[in-house]
Amino acid sequence: MATTNISMFILPIVLLIWVSPAVVSDKCSPHEKKALLQIKQELGNPAMLSSWNASTDCCTWDTFRIECSNTKPYHVSQLDLHGLDLPGPTKIPPSIFNLVDLDELFLFEMPNLTGPIPPQISNLKKLTILYIFSTSVSGPIPESLAQIKTLFSINLSGNNLSGTLPPSLSSLPTISVIFLDSNQISGPIPESYGSFVSKNLVTLALSHNKLSGKIPASLKGLNVDLLDLSWNKLEGDGSVLFGAEKKTEDIRLAGNMFSFDIGKVEFGRNISRLNLKHNRIYGQLPQGLTKLQHLTRLNVSYNQLCGPIPQGGRLQGYFPIDASSFSHNKCLCDPPLPPCK
Numbered sequence: 528m529a530t531t532n533i534s535m536f537i538l539p540i541v542l543l544i545w546v547s548p549a550v551v552s553d554k555c556s557p558h559e560k561k562a563l564l565q566i567k568q569e570l571g572n573p574a575m576l577s578s579w580n581a582s583t584d585c586c587t588w589d590t591f592r593i594e595c596s597n598t599k600p601y602h603v604s605q606l607d608l609h610g611l612d613l614p615g616p617t618k619i620p621p622s623i624f625n626l627v628d629l630d631e632l633f634l635f636e637m638p639n640l641t642g643p644i645p646p647q648i649s650n651l652k653k654l655t656i657l658y659i660f661s662t663s664v665s666g667p668i669p670e671s672l673a674q675i676k677t678l679f680s681i682n683l684s685g686n687n688l689s690g691t692l693p694p695s696l697s698s699l700p701t702i703s704v705i706f707l708d709s710n711q712i713s714g715p716i717p718e719s720y721g722s723f724v725s726k727n728l729v730t731l732a733l734s735h736n737k738l739s740g741k742i743p744a745s746l747k748g749l750n751v752d753l754l755d756l757s758w759n760k761l762e763g764d765g766s767v768l769f770g771a772e773k774k775t776e777d778i779r780l781a782g783n784m785f786s787f788d789i790g791k792v793e794f795g796r797n798i799s800r801l802n803l804k805h806n807r808i809y810g811q812l813p814q815g816l817t818k819l820q821h822l823t824r825l826n827v828s829y830n831q832l833c834g835p836i837p838q839g840g841r842l843q844g845y846f847p848i849d850a851s852s853f854s855h856n857k858c859l860c861d862p863p864l865p866p867c868k
């Protein structure tokens with residue numbers, strides 16, 4: 528009687544363990560496994576994902592592309608599909624947005640990845656790193672990105688994104704790095720980009736787009752290590768981007784229509800790269816340029832500058848700064864250009 532009772536009690540447990548050994552020991556939760564298998568299917572079952580198999584723990588499938596957290600509660604923390612061969616145009620697999628515990632998402636160097644970045648991206652409420660670059664994704668940058676309060680680094684460079692810059696990105700509390708360069712983004716730079724909530728913003732790269740309009744005066748408040756606005760159609764008073772108080776090391780404004788008196792600009796002392804070529808900047812180069820002890824690159828060619836080049840600091844005889852750094856202006860003179868008359 529007693530024996531029967533015990534076996535009646537144990538048998539179902541033994542059966543349960545035996546029937547689904549994976550479920551008991553899996554780090555991967557059933558909903559994550561389901562989402563990953565759907566992703567595989569949505570990508571057209573690429574050969575590179577042949578190890579993604581329903582009968583095993585997804586945390587063991589492919590440690591190159593799937594990373595799981597080390598501590599409980601276990602979750603899929605990183606999905607990296609970069610360089611995956613897609614046989615033809617493929618949309619961002621919608622089941623990615625069911626992996627709600629992802630910390631890092633990498634979709635880059637996938638030329639056949641097409642279609643928009645769906646607003647459902649904001650389902651990924653814990654995302655810190657979002658890299659979707661060197662793909663063919665198109666359409667606008669979803670406004671909903673600003674709802675992912677954990678974002679630290681965004682790289683959406685080298686896609687076919689269009690529309691305008693979402694003003695709300697400035698509200699991301701811990702954003703540090705923003706690359707949106709080399710797309711088809713148009714319209715103005717939002718005023719809000721002069722007052723990022725994050726104290727840690729170090730990079731803002733918006734180059735090679737179709738941005739236009741006057742630079743907002745509010746950008747006086749933008750203070751980053753790297754600011755790249757080059758090769759757009761921006762106009763107005765770019766002098767607000769400078770200031771003695773700024774920490775900026777690398778500032779690139781080349782290939783726009785900025786128009787301001789460079790003589791009134793105060794340069795931050797940490798500037799090492801200054802690229803202002805191909806604009807409509809006028810006036811006389813300020814003496815402050817000779818005080819820049821870290822200057823390694825300088826190009827102010829193709830503007831409307833005039834008068835003597837200040838002598839000293841790194842403006843003369845500091846390779847690769849040479850005559851070509853100053854050429855094609857209205858009437859600049861003195862070394863490394865010919866002497867003023």
Ligand SMILES: *[C@@H]1O[C@H](CO)[C@@H](O)[C@H](O)[C@H]1NC(C)=O
Nearest residue numbers: 576577578579580581582583
């Ligand atoms: C999954 O793995 C099992 C055991 O390793 C194997 O028998 C099965 O064929 C695999 N299924 C697929 C779809 O690859």
Ligand SMILES: *[C@@H]1O[C@H](CO)[C@@H](O)[C@H](O)[C@H]1NC(C)=O
Nearest residue numbers: 611612613614615616638639
């Ligand atoms: C992209 O898809 C095209 C077909 O549309 C195919 O010819 C090409 O090889 C694919 N490229 C890659 C990198 O998979």
Ligand SMILES: *[C@@H]1O[C@H](CO)[C@@H](O)[C@H](O)[C@H]1NC(C)=O
Nearest residue numbers: 658660661682684685706709
């Ligand atoms: C961002 O993407 C570009 C490709 O367009 C790449 O060159 C660059 O290294 C990336 N930057 C980071 C920080 O990932």
Ligand SMILES: *[C@@H]1O[C@H](CO)[C@@H](O)[C@H](O)[C@H]1NC(C)=O
Nearest residue numbers: 663664665666687688689711
């Ligand atoms: C990029 O989008 C434009 C329309 O906005 C389209 O004409 C062009 O073919 C697209 N290019 C690529 C590489 O997808």
Ligand SMILES: *[C@@H]1O[C@H](CO)[C@@H](O)[C@H](O)[C@H]1NC(C)=O
Nearest residue numbers: 771772773774775795796797
């Ligand atoms: C210049 O760089 C130094 C060292 O990285 C840093 O401590 C300092 O705050 C920077 N200067 C300004 C004006 O931010």
Ligand SMILES: *[C@@H]1O[C@H](CO)[C@@H](O)[C@H](O)[C@H]1NC(C)=O
Nearest residue numbers: 804826828847848849851852
């Ligand atoms: C400055 O830019 C001009 C125009 O693009 C280029 O020809 C020249 O080589 C550049 N010089 C330096 C030192 O960067």
